[in-house]
Amino acid sequence: MTPLRQSLIDECQIRGYSTRTRDTYIYAVEQLAKYYHQSPEKLTDEQLEQYFRSLSLERGLSCSTIHVQLNGIHFLYKHVLKRTFCIEVVWPKRPRTIPILLSKAEVKQIVAHCRHEKYRTMLKMYYGCGLRLNELVHVKVQDIDGARQTLRIHNGKGNKDRDVVLTMSLLHILRAYWHHFRSTDWLFFSSRGMAFKVGNTSVQKAFREACKLAGVTKKCSIHSLRHAYATHQLEGGMPLNQLQQQLGHADIRTTQHYLHWLPELNNGAQDLMADWDGVS
Known part of the structure; x- marks a missing residue:
């Protein structure tokens, strides 16, 4: 490991950044070094300016990917190399697009057509709590407090912990799952054994397969379940x-975006959760 890489890791650790943030910063710096086949310490401002322009003009990266790259490089020069840019960094404007929104009927059909009990339970929990995928796969048995009907999320986005409310219907589903699989550490463990958590890719694959079997043709991803949870809860009056708090947004303005995406008001997600007692 190079001293520069170690310094970057140390600075992330000092600030309490999550492992995921640290890894994205490292990747961004690696891409910069590969572009010039040179250490970032030796690059001139003119080279950096050319690289920033290349991200969108030559490589055609998405706005989100460019922001990730710029954040990582900016962090390196500001906090590790203690160097300021003498160039203007143009941050591309993020497009305001409405995500694919699933109806309650579509969510129910997707879950019902998930053929494996483990992944079916994961989809129910993803939707029933409005989680992020990385939060879901990191749930441990000890994180569930049945008496308080809460789920403790550790190191969510922004490296923050939070408690998420569990409905009684979802709690029953999780108890039934545990009695079947008898998880000891990770609630959703890998096929390699209980010592390993299930991988993100496996859950995404199960979701895509369930969508296909359910006949849902919308271009959605598993993250659409989180969007569905948020819109359905607002429709239900939450x-x-x-x-x-449930979604773990640091800024309420992020949550307010869902207000602009709401279709006609219906009942909330909790109604669908109650129906899942019959979905085995």
């Missing part, structure tokens, strides 16, 4: 600040 206060915005409570939804912010």
Whole structure:
């Protein structure tokens, strides 16, 4: 490991950044070094300016990917190399697009057509709690508090912990799952054994297969279940600040985006959760 890489890791650790953030920063710096076949320490401002322009003009990267790259490189020069740019860094404007929104009927069909009990339970929990995929796969048995009907999320986005409310229907589903699989550490463990958590790719694959079997043709991803949870809860009357807590948004303005995506008002996600007692 090079001293520069170690310094970058140390600076991330000092600030309490998550492993995922650290790894994205490292990747961004690696891409910069590969582009010039030179250490970032030796690059001139003119080279950096050319690289920033190449991200969108030559490589055609998405706006989100460019932001990730710029964040990592900016962190390196500001906090590790203690160097300021003498160039103007143009941050591309993020397009405001409405995500693919699933109806309650579509969510129910997708879950019902998930053929493996483990992944079916994971999809129910993903939707029933409005989780992120990385949060879901890191759930441990000890994170579930049945008496308080809560789920403790450790090191969510922004490296923050939070408690998420579990409905009684979902709690029953999780108890049935545990009695079947008898998880000891990771709630959803890998086929390699209980010592290993299930991988993100495996869950995404199960979701795509369930969509195909359910006949859902929308271009959605597993993250669409989180969007569905948020919109369905707002439709059901959940206060915005409570939804912010459930989703783990640092800024309530992020949660407010869902207000602009709402179709006609219906009942909330909790109604669908109650129906899942019959979905085995």
